[in-house]
Amino acid sequence: MPPIFTPKPTPPLVLSFAASDPTGGAGIQADLLTLASMGCHPLSVITALTVQDTAGVDEILVIDSEWVMDQARMLLEDVPVAAFKLGMLGSPESMAVIAEILADYPDIPVVLDPVLASGRGDEFTTDDMISAMRDLLIPQASIITPNSHEARRLALFDSDDDDMDLAACAKHLIDLGCEYVLITGTHETTPRVLNSLYSLDGHVQTDAWDRLPGSYHGSGCTLASAIAATLAYGQEMPLAVREAQNFTYETLKAAFRPGMGQYIPERFFWAQDVQTEGNA
Template sequence: MLQPPPIVLSFAANDPSGGAGLQADVLTIASMGCHPLSIVTAITVQDTAGVDDVMPLDADWIVDQARAVLEDMPVHAFKIGLLGSVEIIAAIAEIISDYPHIPLVMDPVLTSGRGDELADEEMVDAMRELLLPQVTVLTPNSLEARHLAQQENDNHGTKLGLNLCAQRLLSMGCEYVLITGTHENTAHVTNTLFAADGVVRADDWERLEHTYHGSGCTLASAIAASLANGLSISDSVIEAQDYTWHTLQAGFRPGMGQYIPNRLFWTKENEDAANENAEVVIEKPND
């Protein structure tokens, strides 16, 4: 019998546009050679422009979905995306706590690309208290990092430095924090991986001209898949960044909003390479 691929379980919301959420996670995880398990946390009304509505599922449904597959299959990594409610956060935190040996990658989805609020302050507090202490790699963009790291005594209007944000998030219990620099005013996008003893690595990427729906989901899922494939934290982070950048470079605009990452970009590359290497048969002329 063939050895099954590594398995990654994702907790995320359904995205009917296919750009973000569970659809992005499933495509990414499968594209990186793993088998995806998908636990629906919420139903959304959204397109490539933004999120119009979110209907969180009952927390018991999340528990039943997750327990059913966890009791049936060995999971090699967890990935968390949009959650939907405090009750769902608490339920997932309890499930994850039963599997402390499985790495957990969390994309803290607080707003949509358009700026639609997807997590209120009560949910943010629950994330800090219940989930962050269990996270292996947290993958906030710079806006999310500042929001999660904000404290009551901070001066309003003061922009927190990303090093300070990382220190605060690590002090909440995260093992590693990867802060992405897409929203920073820099020539290149710099993504920095932090651990308790400081910067592990900082990677610069060419800044692409478009905005993308589902880039954060893609990156977090790619890290989870890389960890499931047995790579180290540092190698998983660089492998996932490389994969994500290429999905963005090959991105497409199917609707009237943002571009969508092409998680299967490599199929076109393989097809082009096969065409280039195809043997050309030349008929031998008659003597």
């Protein structure tokens, strides 16, 4: 009698909406690598194509919003998703259709990484896109993960006042409707990087990390995707955020520089350790 085939349990499925990055450092490629490394099965909806290298972005081709919607709807009618992750979304029209999709799945956690510019400073957003993000996506987000510059810009809409208190920014963003805000401190001048989590009740926790040398391409994408992975496994938000930071920090410590630009986080740092031990 042939053995009975027992299918393996399906890992948590996480759907990422993001632009393609040919370097594999950021964007959808960063999301896929991070989610896979953390034991999830990544699903993807491409929102834009880019011409870029490890130094910066030269051109962006935005995907039509109907294509964005069709990519997502076909997936969601077939498979159950445990978390959504939103990165660079391309246009206000795409943000609108994504918001419509999210509204149909109110019980699924949403991680919003408000990508406003590249590490070099290449602008990704218009005022209309920021307005759409504030009006349509932030109210549906379980957590948003801006760096300090992004937090100030989102809180003030058209200003980047470096003197604005980050706790006040967080309160303003929470008032827009999201459940949590994690403001990362890589762009601040503090001796250590301070990442602070806020909720409707105020400050939740601050985690401090040693500043690492170099400039990294895709660290924000990695962190947001790692939070989506931990939420997909059912963790509560404060622990999910802390574990995602631990993962991201390890990827940055193991980062490599394949070209003439920024370093790329090594999302499979643990596999490199295993290989090193096996060759010892």
